[in-house]
Amino acid sequence: MLTNLRSGAATSTKTSSTxxxxxxxxxxxxxxxxxxxxxxxxxxxxxGGLLGFLGPNGAGxxxxxxxxxxxxxxxxxxxSVDGTSSDYPERIRRKIGxxxxxxxxxxxxxxxxxxxxxxxxYGRTAKEAKSNARMLLQEVNxxxxxxxxxxxxxxxxxxxxxxxxxxxxxxxxxxxxxxxLGLDPAGxxxxxxxxxxxxxxxxxxVVLSSHHLSEIERICDQVVILRSGQVIASGSxxxxxxxxxxxxxxxxxxxPSAARARQLLEALPNIKKVVFSGAATDWLEVxxxxxxxxxxxxxxxxxRLLETLIRAEVPILTFEAEGGRLHDxxxxxxQEAK
Amino acid sequence: xxxxxxxxxxxRAGPSGSAAPGWWVVAARELTDLWLGGKxxxxxxxxxxxxxxxCFVFATNVELALFTPKELMWMLLQMAYMAGAVxxxxxxxxxxxxxxxxxxxxxxxxxxxxxxxIVVGKFLAAFSLWPACAAISVLYFVKLTPDNxxxxxxxxxxxxxxxLLAVGMTGLGMIVSALSNxxxxxxxxxxxxxxxxxxxxxxxxxxxxxxxGKFVQWANPLAAVDEFTEKLIVNLRTLQEYGNYLVPxxxxxxxxxxxxxxxxxxxxxxxxxxxxxxxxxxxxxxxxxxxxGLMVLLAALPTMAAQQPASTAAQPPxxxxxxxxxxxxxxGDKFDFxxxxxxxxxxxxxxxxxxxxxxxxxxxxxxxPEDWSPERTQYIEDLQPGQSTTLSWKVHSVFAGNYLVYxxxxxxxxxxxxxxxxxxxxxxxxxxxGVARVNPGGMMPVALAxxxxxxxxxxxxxxxxxxxxxxxxSRLEIP
Numbered sequence: 001m002l003t004n005l006r007s008g009a010a011t012s013t014k015t016s017s018t019x020x021x022x023x024x025x026x027x028x029x030x031x032x033x034x035x036x037x038x039x040x041x042x043x044x045x046x047x048g049g050l051l052g053f054l055g056p057n058g059a060g061x062x063x064x065x066x067x068x069x070x071x072x073x074x075x076x077x078x079x080s081v082d083g084t085s086s087d088y089p090e091r092i093r094r095k096i097g098x099x100x101x102x103x104x105x106x107x108x109x110x111x112x113x114x115x116x117x118x119x120x121x122y123g124r125t126a127k128e129a130k131s132n133a134r135m136l137l138q139e140v141n142x143x144x145x146x147x148x149x150x151x152x153x154x155x156x157x158x159x160x161x162x163x164x165x166x167x168x169x170x171x172x173x174x175x176x177x178x179x180x181l182g183l184d185p186a187g188x189x190x191x192x193x194x195x196x197x198x199x200x201x202x203x204x205x206v207v208l209s210s211h212h213l214s215e216i217e218r219i220c221d222q223v224v225i226l227r228s229g230q231v232i233a234s235g236s237x238x239x240x241x242x243x244x245x246x247x248x249x250x251x252x253x254x255x256p257s258a259a260r261a262r263q264l265l266e267a268l269p270n271i272k273k274v275v276f277s278g279a280a281t282d283w284l285e286v287x288x289x290x291x292x293x294x295x296x297x298x299x300x301x302x303x304r305l306l307e308t309l310i311r312a313e314v315p316i317l318t319f320e321a322e323g324g325r326l327h328d329x330x331x332x333x334x335q336e337a338k
Numbered sequence: 339x340x341x342x343x344x345x346x347x348x349x350r351a352g353p354s355g356s357a358a359p360g361w362w363v364v365a366a367r368e369l370t371d372l373w374l375g376g377k378x379x380x381x382x383x384x385x386x387x388x389x390x391x392x393c394f395v396f397a398t399n400v401e402l403a404l405f406t407p408k409e410l411m412w413m414l415l416q417m418a419y420m421a422g423a424v425x426x427x428x429x430x431x432x433x434x435x436x437x438x439x440x441x442x443x444x445x446x447x448x449x450x451x452x453x454x455x456i457v458v459g460k461f462l463a464a465f466s467l468w469p470a471c472a473a474i475s476v477l478y479f480v481k482l483t484p485d486n487x488x489x490x491x492x493x494x495x496x497x498x499x500x501x502l503l504a505v506g507m508t509g510l511g512m513i514v515s516a517l518s519n520x521x522x523x524x525x526x527x528x529x530x531x532x533x534x535x536x537x538x539x540x541x542x543x544x545x546x547x548x549x550x551g552k553f554v555q556w557a558n559p560l561a562a563v564d565e566f567t568e569k570l571i572v573n574l575r576t577l578q579e580y581g582n583y584l585v586p587x588x589x590x591x592x593x594x595x596x597x598x599x600x601x602x603x604x605x606x607x608x609x610x611x612x613x614x615x616x617x618x619x620x621x622x623x624x625x626x627x628x629x630x631g632l633m634v635l636l637a638a639l640p641t642m643a644a645q646q647p648a649s650t651a652a653q654p655p656x657x658x659x660x661x662x663x664x665x666x667x668x669x670g671d672k673f674d675f676x677x678x679x680x681x682x683x684x685x686x687x688x689x690x691x692x693x694x695x696x697x698x699x700x701x702x703x704x705x706x707p708e709d710w711s712p713e714r715t716q717y718i719e720d721l722q723p724g725q726s727t728t729l730s731w732k733v734h735s736v737f738a739g740n741y742l743v744y745x746x747x748x749x750x751x752x753x754x755x756x757x758x759x760x761x762x763x764x765x766x767x768x769x770x771x772g773v774a775r776v777n778p779g780g781m782m783p784v785a786l787a788x789x790x791x792x793x794x795x796x797x798x799x800x801x802x803x804x805x806x807x808x809x810x811x812s813r814l815e816i817p
Contacts, residue, residue: 066608069448070448071444071447071448071608072608090450090452091450093448093449093450094450096448098448100441100444100445100448102441102444103441103442103444103445104437104440104441104442104445105442106371106440106442107440108371108374108375108803109371110807117363117367118445118449120357120358120363121360121363121364121446121449121450121451122449122450123357123450124357125357125358126358147807148807149807165445
């Protein structure tokens with residue numbers, strides 16, 4: 001399933017590695033009153049690429065986005081957007097679109113007026129801005145509510161309007177800070193699909209910050225994991241997942257069979273230890289010795305464990321390789337960095 | 339290049355046509371929000387109600403009936419420009435901190451519009467209430483005025499001073515707002531600053547005298563505007579005499595606008611706080627230096643004007659005659675007369691003061707001539723032996739009653755241990771008949787019609803705005 005998701009994302013947002021990157025960050029640093037908030041952020045993003053910022057609260061994700069969107073200047077380091085250096089923030093702002101974490105909306109405006117206003121701030125004439133606003137409302141499926149006051153919009157509609165506002169200048173790079181925060185699952189799914197379409201159809205680079213690891217895993221092809229302002233892992237999602245991987249397989253069996261299962265598994269060769277997972281009496285963690293033949297995702301080891309339990313007629317409720325998902329890699333990497 | 343990519347490239351080619359400048363786009367949006375969103379019309383209605391109430395009290399209160407119409411004009415003007423200043427500082431204080439609270443500032447700062455243009459646009463919108471308030475005030479002044487001369491003085495200098503205060507206070511509120519992290523802080527600090535401006539007027543009388551006290555009164559733009567407008571409207575003094583009281587509001591306004599547009603504007607930040615003061619470009623530094631130079635020059639004017647020649651002349655006998663024996667007038671009437679001062683001695687006389695005195699015969703008490711004439715005293719520098727000089731005087735009949743107006747010629751004593759004998763003229767017997775003062779029957783229709791008209795206008799704007807909105811949307815969710 002994991003492989004399918006990854007390949008799906010790769011298909012939808014595949015980028016050409018021969019193109020020069022449209023967003024390059026080089027050793028960006030920022031401190032607030034002597035407390036470091038960002039310590040050396042470096043990455044590159046291709047046109048049409050989707051990059052996810054991950055990290056616990058206070059990791060520096062929003063600071064990174066605010067620096068990259070020229071709201072805050074970095075203490076040191078540089079970045080460029082489509083060849084424009086961060087020394088020219090006004091030029092950068094012409095090339096980027098942003099959905100901030102907390103985007104307020106003027107309560108007296110309709111969706112159409114809101115987008116028209118921002119279009120004009122980007123230098124469009126009133127007529128052009130209005131026509132562009134209608135097109136954007138259609139793109140985010142809000143054309144039927146164009147003349148409603150924004151304050152009557154639901155949370156999901158406001159987020160979609162916020163994305164439309166981020167696209168008002170046909171940006172080269174779009175920054176989305178926690179776009180799915182507070183949305184129901186259907187709303188999250190709809191928004192993520194929209195973000196994928198933006199990257200694909202507009203050939204815009206997308207930088208996405210989120211707490212939802214599954215979102216990043218589902219749509220991003222690159223990820224940067226931050227902790228206390230420091231990059232603790234970065235690269236393609238599969239690379240980062242591999243970084244966080246432990247040689248452990250987790251098996252869920254009925255509680256009465258757990259002790260017997262543990263005994264059987266401990267007796268197998270190349271098994272370092274078998275322990276109960278935390279306080280649970282029905283989850284076993286099987287750790288193999290480190291070798292190329294016994295990695296947790298290696299089919300031979302998994303087959304041998306399954307075969308042993310099946311032969312002993314121990315019911316297997318769940319069988320999974322720990323560290324095979326971004327969620328596991330994130331937890332492991334952020335704990336290691338403590 | 340694929341067709342999809344071509345399409346993207348075409349779209350990114352940028353907007354066509356001549357777009358409006360950023361400050362205009364921001365100002366237009368803010369003005370629409372202010373005037374169609376409802377806040378502006380509501381403030382105007384409240385302002386009109388305030389003026390209407392004040393006029394009603396003027397017209398009906400027995401105690402206030404002692405004030406002359408021009409005093410009431412000045413009091414109404416004071417009310418208008420003070421309200422304009424409060425509205426200005428309040429609107430300014432909400433500009434940026436309010437957007438921070440509503441989380442709309444970040445979206446604005448993310449656009450390529452220059453920070454200074456955003457500040458200019460917001461300033462124009464915040465200031466727009468004052469011209470509207472001033473226009474409403476004119477209706478009341480026209481109804482209240484005793485004559486066209488007072489009306490013209492009130493409109494001209496009230497307009498100038500009110501505009502200076504409204505501009506300065508709006509800018510001051512915006513500076514506070516730009517530096518404040520929340521609207522509560524911004525509003526509280528702005529209110530505190532405004533109260534500090536009012537504070538010197540609350541000092542004990544003694545504290546308002548002396549060099550320091552007078553300087554504090556003079557340097558305070560609100561107090562200076564009070565003094566200036568009162569002297570010109572109530573006491574019919576001239577611009578030459580009291581023009582130096584315009585210096586503080588001008589300096590205050592120039593200073594505030596300089597700080598707002600040259601320092602705070604370019605350094606406008608998402609999270610408030612003080613912008614980097616020393617990242618000045620040459621233009622800004624030159625503008626700041628010019629503003630500082632202007633301030634120093636304007637501040638030096640009153641000192642220069644205060645310089646008077648010193649002299650130590652002798653004080654021989656003098657004679658004075660007056661061109662009028664009696665005058666019958668109505669309250670509010672003005673009349674002129676002349677006095678002739680003659681040096682009957684054989685030596686030159688210098689530094690002679692001629693002072694007007696008015697005694698109320700009905701009450702048996704002296705009247706302060708300052709309220710009755712722009713020339714309470716006049717000065718004769720030199721008078722050769724046998725020479726005469728004619729002095730002209732204006733008197734404004736303020737209250738009904740029976741009065742004597744006479745002049746005293748007062749030479750300067752030769753030294754600290756010498757004295758002189760003042761010489762008095764014949765008196766003018768002045769009889770003033772009372773006239774109807776402010777007419778409640780005339781004021782109330784203006785107050786009611788203005789307020790009612792504004793309320794209807796506000797409702798009309800609201801209706802006009804709602805007409806273009808899909809109200810059905812509100813069925814879904816009203817957070």
